[in-house]
Amino acid sequence: MAAATTVPVLGIIDQLPLLVVVVPMIAAPLCVLFGNRTIAWILTFAASLASLLFSLHLLLQVMDGDVVSYWLGGWGPKDGGIAKGIEYRIDAANAFVLVLISLISTIVLPYARRSIEFEITKVSHTLFYCCYLLCFTGLLGVVATGDAFNVFVFLEISSLSTYVLVAMGAERDKRALTAAYDYLILGTIGATFFVIGIGFLYSATGTLNMEELSVRLPELGTNRTVQVGFAFVVVGMGLKAAFYPLHLWLPGAYTFAPSVVTAFLAGTATKAAIYVLLRFLFTVFNPEMVFNTDALSYLLIPLAVLAMFAGSLIAVFQTELKRLLAYSSVAQVGYMALGIGFLSTTGVTATMVHLFNHGITKAALFLVVGAYVLRAGTSFTDRLAGLGRQMPWTSAAFVIGGLSLIGVPGTAGFISKWVLLQAALEKDWWWMGLLIVASSLLAVIYVWRIVEILYLQQPRAGKEIAEAPLSMLVPIWILAIACIWFGFATEMTIGASETAANSLIGGRS
Amino acid sequence: MSVDFIISHMNYWLFIVLMMTGFYIVVSRGNFIKKIIGLNIFQSAVFMFYISLGKVTGGTAPIFPLKLENIDPSVVYSNPLPHVLILTAIVVGVATTALGLALIVRIREEFGTIEEEDILEIESDMQAKDNRRHGDAMGGRA
Numbered sequence: 001m002a003a004a005t006t007v008p009v010l011g012i013i014d015q016l017p018l019l020v021v022v023v024p025m026i027a028a029p030l031c032v033l034f035g036n037r038t039i040a041w042i043l044t045f046a047a048s049l050a051s052l053l054f055s056l057h058l059l060l061q062v063m064d065g066d067v068v069s070y071w072l073g074g075w076g077p078k079d080g081g082i083a084k085g086i087e088y089r090i091d092a093a094n095a096f097v098l099v100l101i102s103l104i105s106t107i108v109l110p111y112a113r114r115s116i117e118f119e120i121t122k123v124s125h126t127l128f129y130c131c132y133l134l135c136f137t138g139l140l141g142v143v144a145t146g147d148a149f150n151v152f153v154f155l156e157i158s159s160l161s162t163y164v165l166v167a168m169g170a171e172r173d174k175r176a177l178t179a180a181y182d183y184l185i186l187g188t189i190g191a192t193f194f195v196i197g198i199g200f201l202y203s204a205t206g207t208l209n210m211e212e213l214s215v216r217l218p219e220l221g222t223n224r225t226v227q228v229g230f231a232f233v234v235v236g237m238g239l240k241a242a243f244y245p246l247h248l249w250l251p252g253a254y255t256f257a258p259s260v261v262t263a264f265l266a267g268t269a270t271k272a273a274i275y276v277l278l279r280f281l282f283t284v285f286n287p288e289m290v291f292n293t294d295a296l297s298y299l300l301i302p303l304a305v306l307a308m309f310a311g312s313l314i315a316v317f318q319t320e321l322k323r324l325l326a327y328s329s330v331a332q333v334g335y336m337a338l339g340i341g342f343l344s345t346t347g348v349t350a351t352m353v354h355l356f357n358h359g360i361t362k363a364a365l366f367l368v369v370g371a372y373v374l375r376a377g378t379s380f381t382d383r384l385a386g387l388g389r390q391m392p393w394t395s396a397a398f399v400i401g402g403l404s405l406i407g408v409p410g411t412a413g414f415i416s417k418w419v420l421l422q423a424a425l426e427k428d429w430w431w432m433g434l435l436i437v438a439s440s441l442l443a444v445i446y447v448w449r450i451v452e453i454l455y456l457q458q459p460r461a462g463k464e465i466a467e468a469p470l471s472m473l474v475p476i477w478i479l480a481i482a483c484i485w486f487g488f489a490t491e492m493t494i495g496a497s498e499t500a501a502n503s504l505i506g507g508r509s
Numbered sequence: 510m511s512v513d514f515i516i517s518h519m520n521y522w523l524f525i526v527l528m529m530t531g532f533y534i535v536v537s538r539g540n541f542i543k544k545i546i547g548l549n550i551f552q553s554a555v556f557m558f559y560i561s562l563g564k565v566t567g568g569t570a571p572i573f574p575l576k577l578e579n580i581d582p583s584v585v586y587s588n589p590l591p592h593v594l595i596l597t598a599i600v601v602g603v604a605t606t607a608l609g610l611a612l613i614v615r616i617r618e619e620f621g622t623i624e625e626e627d628i629l630e631i632e633s634d635m636q637a638k639d640n641r642r643h644g645d646a647m648g649g650r651a
Contacts, residue, residue: 149594156601163608167615174619175632181612185535188548188605195598196528196555202591203562319643380643 013057017070017088020054020098021141021154023047028133031126040129041113047133048105051140055098058090065499067091069146083209089146093352093500097143097275100356104267104363105136111475112260115370119258120168128168132264134161139272148198148208148284151276152191155240159187162269166257179252186249190239193232200229201284213284226285233280234296241273243300243337244307247330254326259370262322266329267363271355274336278348281340282504300341305435307334312442316449321369321379324446325362328405331439332358338436339420345501346423352497354416357404357486361413364479365401368394371468371476381450386459388451394468395454397480402447404483407440412486415493520561527554539625541616545609552602556595563591 012019027047031040061068068090069076075085090098116128138158142151163184169176202208204225205216220226239246250270254262281296311331318324332354339351369379371394376383388395404411417436424432459465467473486493515522531554534547568587573580617623620631 149597153597153601156605160601160604160608163612167612170615170619175635177612177616177619178628178632181541181609181616184605184609184612185544185548189532189535189551191601192552192555196558199555199559199562199591208594319640380639382643 014070016054016058017068017090017144018072020051020058020102021088021137021144023050023054024133024140025137028130028137031130031133035126037122037125040126041109044129044133045106045109048102048109048136051136052099052102052106055095055102055140059092059095059099059496062090062092062095063496063499065092065503067503083207083212086150087146087209087211088144089211090144091500091503092496093279093504094143094275096352096496096500097271097355098140100271100359101136101139101143101268104359105264107475107478108260108264108267108363108367111263111367111370111472114469114471115260115374116258118374119172119260121171124168128165131161131164131168132261134158135165135264135269139268142272143275146210148201148210148213149195150208152195152198155191155194155273155276158269158272159191159240162253162261162265163187165261165265166253168261169256169258172258173256175252176256179249179256183249183253186239186246190236190246192236193239194236197229197232197234197236200225200232204229210279210284217285230280230285234277237273237277237280241270241277241336242330242333244303244310244330244334247307247311247333250330251323251326254329254366255320255323259322259366259373262326263363263366263370266325266366267359270329270333271359274333274340274351274355278340278351278504282348297341297343300337304334304337304341305432305439307331307337308435308439309442312439312446315446316442318446319381321372321381321384321450322366324381324450325365325369328443328446329362331443332362332405334439335417335420335436338432339423342423342427344423344426345498345505346419346426348501348504349494349497350416350420350423352500353419353493356493356497357412357416357483360479360482360486361401361404361411364397364476364483365405367472367476367479368398368401371472374472375465375468381453383460384450384453385457386454387465388455390459390465391467393473394476397473397476398454399451400480400483402451404487406443406447410484410487412483412493414487415490419494419497520558520564524554524558524561527557530554541613541623541625542610545606545613548609549602549606552598552605556598556602559591559595559598563588 024047027043031043034040034043058068070088072086072088076087077083112132116125120128135158138154138156138161141154142158145151145154163180166183167177167180198208201213201217204220204223205213207213207216217226242250254266257265308331311327311329311334315324315327315331318327336351336354336358339347339354341347371391372384372387373379375391376387400411404413407413407417417440421433421436424436468476528551531547531549531551535544535551538544538547565585565587568585571586571589613623616628620628622628
């Protein structure tokens with residue numbers, strides 16, 4: 001056909017936005033087809049590493065504010081017409097999140113092998129890797145796509161496989177099943193709310209492409225349909241991101257899922273949802289509409305502050321380390337919601353920085369918990385007494401992660417809280433700065449409780465506990481060192497976050 | 510709000526009624542299977558909302574003849590895009606239902622019941638046992 005000659009020949013580099021998502025997707029069924037645990041692990045790791053390299057390359061491409069646009073099957077708009085197909089659109093914001101997701105996945109996987117051998121029966125291992133890859137695909141797809149309905153499809157791919165992964169914890173505790181079921185009900189309600197919102201936007205604008213939506217929505221002015229769609233999208237995504245009153249699924253799912261799954265989800269799943277929320281708030285809906293709607297600020301900020309305090313306070317009283325960290329996650333998501341609630345470039349920068357820093361910090365901490373489960377057989381805090389001496393390397397990593405969670409200077413967590421403070425002071429809300437510091441003090445309490453148990457209490461008599469195996473220590477320490485590294489090398493995270501915030505808010509002009 | 514307005518927006522009214530029915534079942538019923546059924550009704554309502562969006566007044570089924578010849582330009586077609594979207598969403602809904610039911614089977618095997626009240630009781634017993642063994646915790650939800 002004559003039309004074929006006009007399509008430019010694309011090199012492999014031009015296909016990267018799609019390859020990031022497609023490689024793990026193809027690897028997932030292969031894991032099951034081969035049916036061999038070792039081959040499945042190698043495939044999973046290779047696919048994850050490939051996605052990491054692709055997304056790093058993409059990040060370098062878009063770091064200076066460029067945008068990479070990829071139309072599936074070449075169904076792009078012709079001669080200024082409307083979008084016909086699905087677009088994958090990579091700018092600094094989503095390249096940054098892509099790197100975070102694939103980085104955590106690649107680091108977690110070497111650890112996964114040993115940990116799931118202990119926590120999951122051997123028969124299900126290939127299925128585990130398959131679900132893991134599908135979840136990974138879904139998260140990458142949610143972030144990479146520039147099509148509103150495509151977000152829903154990938155969201156459900158990742159969610160469905162997440163429910164399965166959480167339920168795999170049932171071999172250690174049957175409550176994993178009910179946790180997975182609760183998550184399924186709430187997650188599906190969230191996703192359906194989101195799709196209702198998309199339906200309203202589509203009926204008002206006639207397009208699903210985010211770029212076109214962002215052009216057409218302002219033309220409609222204050223349209224009731226758009227406002228309702230906006231509300232549905234925010235609530236649906238807020239549920240997936242575990243914003244404060246919508247977080248009920250999180251503690252159960254994180255507590256009873258296998259340790260690797262918890263580490264992976266804590267570092268990636270809520271982060272992808274927050275990214276989608278940012279994308280819709282600031283790119284799809286015109287910022288003027290959002291910025292003038294103070295309602296969003298009034299809604300998000302009190303809830304975020306409540307999350308910061310309630311989450312930390314409940315964490316203080318937990319006797320199970322995984323549940324403690326899960327409630328701490330609720331509090332940390334509160335900081336991200338606060339950054340969004342400021343509705344300023346600095347606020348969004350703080351959210352993006354915290355997204356990354358909290359991702360690596362929490363992944364490191366949950367990996368440490370997995371190592372304790374492997375060696376001590378449980379993650380109840382009274383069984384961890386004295387492990388600081390028996391597992392010195394693992395526990396040292398926990399201390400570093402804990403410091404970063406509190407936000408001690410010299411760790412990654414400090415940087416994100418610093419930017420958040422700047423965003424608060426920018427608005428002259430000094431009391432908000434005090435609240436941020438006060439809630440960090442609560443984090444000191446629960447982290448110190450664990451550190452005291454690990455180092456100052458006598459080990460339980462009669463049981464010799466060995467240091468975690470090297471295949472687990474290396475991933476833990478890569479993340480722990482990253483926590484310190486990003487506390488000093490701030491140009492990369494803050495720079496990328498600023499570019500990301502600008503491309504989310506300012507890049508539309 | 511005139512009668513004409515209500516009748517001309519009939520599909521939206523029905524969508525809201527069906528959606529809220531499903532949502533109410535999910536929230537109010539304690540039986541896990543009934544919850545899944547409620548979820549299905551909730552999702553079906555959204556499917557019908559999308560499908561009714563695609564209707565163009567006076568439009569016919571959006572099917573072209575196999576050979577693209579003799580097409581009458583005056584014929585109006587309905588919008589096929591929402592239909593295609595919903596095909597995907599139906600697949601997602603089926604997968605969710607299947608997974609939910611599979612989880613219920615496993616829950617029945619482990620807990621011996623699929624009533625939320627009974628399961629909450631069993632779980633709070635387990636929680637209390639954990640607390641006795643490992644020290645008190647402020648468990649539950651907040």
